[in-house]
Amino acid sequence: RGEPTAEGFPVSVLHQMSSHAEPEVLLEKVGRAGVITMNRPKVLNALNLTMIRQIYPQLKKWESDNETDIVIIKGAGDKAFCAGGDIRAVTEAGKVGDSLAQDFFREEYILNNAIGSYRKPYIALIDGITMGGGVGLSVHGRFRVATEKTLFAMPETAIGLFPDVGGGYFLPRLQGKLGLFLALTGFRLKGRDVQRAGVATHFVESKKVPCALSCWFKSLCALFLKTISLLFSVSCPNSVRLFSASSVEGIVKNLKTDGSEFAKKQTETLSKMSPTSLKITLKQLQAGASLSLQDVLVMEYRLSQACMRGYDFYEGVRAVLVDKDQNPKWNPSTLEEVSDQMVEQCFSSLGEKDLTL
Template structure:
């Protein structure tokens, strides 16, 4: 009789020396984050935070393609359709984890080597150190599936220089390699082949402070000059219609391309996202996550999220039929409603 081989754990949680190491271990699905993984990572993070034997936490993805390509959206979609509680639990527990990372008291180092999108951004960007490589591909592509850049996107995106965050949020534009650090999404840029050595050196540090970790990362760092593409200024407008008008008036290749991109996105998502970033610019991470939880539940109640997932992930016809189908039809009141309190169902942090 052949014994069935034991299924690989979806997350590896190890102590290596005085470092806690988290490895997302679903390489076949680009380390997509599901609720089981969140429920393993969160308690362990809290434990390491108060444990005198642990000095730093390192988080990375298994395989050579992705850090974490996002949340397990298909499971959430199925749950939302039938009113299963996963549609609330997933977002609630994911955001609680994002908040724990954002307020972590020990050096937290995310090695974002490979695809880092959506849920993967939430696991990295709020941490103190984010190390990109030439293989990093960063994006928040949620408006294409009738969602919005969540996991605290409303906090970190408006804090990028100029209108870069809004540009990334509305278009889902992909930043690659060095540009991830140039944009301020990553704190450091290191060649992918040096990551194992870097990790070993971090693990070998004796009771390091954040400054010690910084020094090690700096020593591996390939210098990059930070510059923001000038054309992103076209995203300076107080409404999505205003941004589209700027792009059409400009008429450059860049502007034409972005106009075309925006025309494919959910009009409701675009309007929610603009308001989310405008509000998030002056809120704490906690308040942003409470706001985003309200938005996530509005999307679960709505139409576009299910249609977007169908078009992009299920049928893959890339031809979603949004409702409302134009920006003009999405009224301010419809947008406002998405931000309204859920009463006792609100997220509490």
């Protein structure tokens, strides 16, 4: 489903060419560079299972191909790199017990792991909206290049989910409590701040992207990245220290005690999120801080399936993406009602259904 044919065209592209439909993923060789373009600009390049099944085998082929030096991944259009996974399809599948609810997360996380362990330079051009599944396609690679149009967020707690795709690995490794702040609140980082936070490794103005690409195509990636790297000494915003507590209730108490405009805004934001998601996310990041990416993905697969079995994910998607009333009725509805035992159960082994990497 995406491995090249003898003619050198990906099977997926050949199929789409014959049916005159736009391919969802473009897989090309430009010189010694393998180029992946997510090609669903009308839906902000949202990632679906078909795309995952095209990208993964091609990545593995290029990794062992002596004619390929680097891999570049980018999004079509001028709005998004990838705004996330195709959550609505997963929601519908979960409601009726369709296997997509397992397959999507399993194969997405296997792809995330392949990117995290890739043996060749992997360059993600995160020009535009980069959220959720788009973060998983970029943040574990060696180079992440932001532009002034980059908009980064992990907004999953607003839909009864958690910052997955390896969020439990990279978020706790950001400075101070910045990762926890981003994970719980879904706060949006823009432009240069994406690099300052440590999410992107480099920054380049979007108008210079074509020049950057031409250099990468000539396999000058290491040299060129040095020239565009703008190193900042960025300290975590002082106010993020308020997220230094061992419980979500403790964080809320810190914010209310502080009383600053920043604290008031974050208190309001957290009050809208799924209480269950907030508690799962805190434990996810606490555990992930000392785990390998592989172990984090195994943990997150267990969490994904717990969310599929639960209530809040379906209610969150309804309120935010379907009916768009922005008024989810969470169950449980308060932090106090979410017991430690309820949280622990979400992390339980799935036995033979666990993710294996």
